[in-house]
Amino acid sequence: xxxxxxxxxxxxxxxxxxxxxxxxxxxxxxxxxxxxxxxxxxxxxxxxxxxxxxxxxxxxxxxxxxxxxxxxxxxxxxxxxxxxxxxxxxxxxxxxxxxxxxxxxxxxxxxxxxxxxxxxxxxxxxxxxxxxxxxxxxxxxxxxxxxxxxxxxxxxxxxxxxxxxxxxxxxxxxxxxxxxxxxxxxxxxxxxxxxxxxxxxxxxxxxxxxxxxxxxxxxxxxxxxxxxxxxxxxxxxxxxxxxxxxxxxxx
Amino acid sequence: xxxxxxxxxxxxxxxxxxxxxxxxxxxxxxxxxxxxxxxxxxxxxxxxxxxxxxxxxxxxxxxxxxxxxxxxxxxxxxxxxxxxxxxxxxxxxxxxxxxxxxxxxxxxxxxxxxxxxxxxxxxxxxxxxxxxxxxxxxxxxxxxxxxxxxxxxxxxxxxxxxxxxxxxxxxxxxxxxxxxxxxxxxxxxxxxxxxxxxxxxxxxxxxxxxxxxxxxxxxxxxxxxxxxxxxxxxxxxxxxxxxxxxxxxxx
Numbered sequence: 441x442x443x444x445x446x447x448x449x450x451x452x453x454x455x456x457x458x459x460x461x462x463x464x465x466x467x468x469x470x471x472x473x474x475x476x477x478x479x480x481x482x483x484x485x486x487x488x489x490x491x492x493x494x495x496x497x498x499x500x501x502x503x504x505x506x507x508x509x510x511x512x513x514x515x516x517x518x519x520x521x522x523x524x525x526x527x528x529x530x531x532x533x534x535x536x537x538x539x540x541x542x543x544x545x546x547x548x549x550x551x552x553x554x555x556x557x558x559x560x561x562x563x564x565x566x567x568x569x570x571x572x573x574x575x576x577x578x579x580x581x582x583x584x585x586x587x588x589x590x591x592x593x594x595x596x597x598x599x600x601x602x603x604x605x606x607x608x609x610x611x612x613x614x615x616x617x618x619x620x621x622x623x624x625x626x627x628x629x630x631x632x633x634x635x636x637x638x639x640x641x642x643x644x645x646x647x648x649x650x651x652x653x654x655x656x657x658x659x660x661x662x663x664x665x666x667x668x669x670x671x672x673x674x675x676x677x678x679x680x681x682x683x684x685x686x687x688x689x690x691x
Numbered sequence: 692x693x694x695x696x697x698x699x700x701x702x703x704x705x706x707x708x709x710x711x712x713x714x715x716x717x718x719x720x721x722x723x724x725x726x727x728x729x730x731x732x733x734x735x736x737x738x739x740x741x742x743x744x745x746x747x748x749x750x751x752x753x754x755x756x757x758x759x760x761x762x763x764x765x766x767x768x769x770x771x772x773x774x775x776x777x778x779x780x781x782x783x784x785x786x787x788x789x790x791x792x793x794x795x796x797x798x799x800x801x802x803x804x805x806x807x808x809x810x811x812x813x814x815x816x817x818x819x820x821x822x823x824x825x826x827x828x829x830x831x832x833x834x835x836x837x838x839x840x841x842x843x844x845x846x847x848x849x850x851x852x853x854x855x856x857x858x859x860x861x862x863x864x865x866x867x868x869x870x871x872x873x874x875x876x877x878x879x880x881x882x883x884x885x886x887x888x889x890x891x892x893x894x895x896x897x898x899x900x901x902x903x904x905x906x907x908x909x910x911x912x913x914x915x916x917x918x919x920x921x922x923x924x925x926x927x928x929x930x931x932x933x934x935x936x937x938x939x940x941x942x
Contacts, residue, residue: 448811448812449811450811450812495811495812497812520809525809525811525814525818526811527811528808528809528810528811557779558771558776558779559779560699560700560701560746560776560777560778560779561699561701561746561748561815563776563814564812567776
């Protein structure tokens, strides 16, 4: 039987999502807990990889069991008790055997958090001390929707066959002392959001104009974009599936 | 010259506010930074002590310098750069030589945070898994305003001359998956808020009725109250001074 699970995790203490031999990752922490509770070796397939230190406010994975689970709510409650405080499950539900947490996702949303003042109670954020012109950052961000090749924000030597992404939203919003960047697309390249955020922050502090930013996007040249923004401010925020595959229970 | 400073701190990594010989505390961390920046030995007097692991969303201290400070904003900015991420200053301002951060405070507010579901992004909270009857907890909390001797929630062997406190507010409020307890009084006894919260949670889970709770308060007997709620959920939230002493700049 195949199951989809909804969860969230704080990436601060993990070397990203994906299983590694010699470093703690979210995937192997979860697989260990699932295997213990279900008394068989469980392998998970996640909606996407997140890098070291990156968070997921919402995440979906699938896994297979040899026998149907008698009680999915029991499993959620046991997982939450067994897993450390930085990983929390919302739901586990049966799906068709062909449903796939990665390939069936049609849209993903990331958010990036910047704190403009030092805040002792917020760790998952980039504390950025200098003034930022949010209007200019939004003018530049809006230009992303006119392009589809994001080679300028891709990671060198990545295995992508194509750097084409369809971005449907890219905007900054200020809430008191917090700046949130929201970006939605059908897919994202590795390192893409942090590289876009880093370059947009360079617009906000006056190093680039929105026109400069557009030239960087259009050039399809990785060497022009700014350094990536720090991992701890980045959240995978949402993953969307067709209703025929899976219906969200969380939130 | 005497100065008042407004600040906040996350108590997670500290053995409380007060200076100790062999353990890291908020007071000595701040005094070290002030002494470095002002090039003289600075001693601070805080609005109150917080215990190991307890947070301050708002805190006030005073200190004296031999010479007037040429620029208080410069000092705030340097302090925030020098101090670790878990301590943040809002303001430093000159006051009269008689103003006193502890003795002149006329009211204090504490809040206590309980998370009803596991939340990987909130550490400064008590994660409480079992159901709680918030209405019953509020019925019991309201009874606190009819009493003024809180010996039942005092710490044994404390040096207080009196256990009399004038509580002006005590109530629970639910916001989504978070329960906030707010309590205001002219003064608090050591351990009092955590002990009240622990006993009110025992009302919420059905161990005590509000009538039982009232009997515990009225008995003035420490042995009747429940164990204290964990430190990480507690915040000193507000300290009030007469306008003649000091005018708040933060918030």
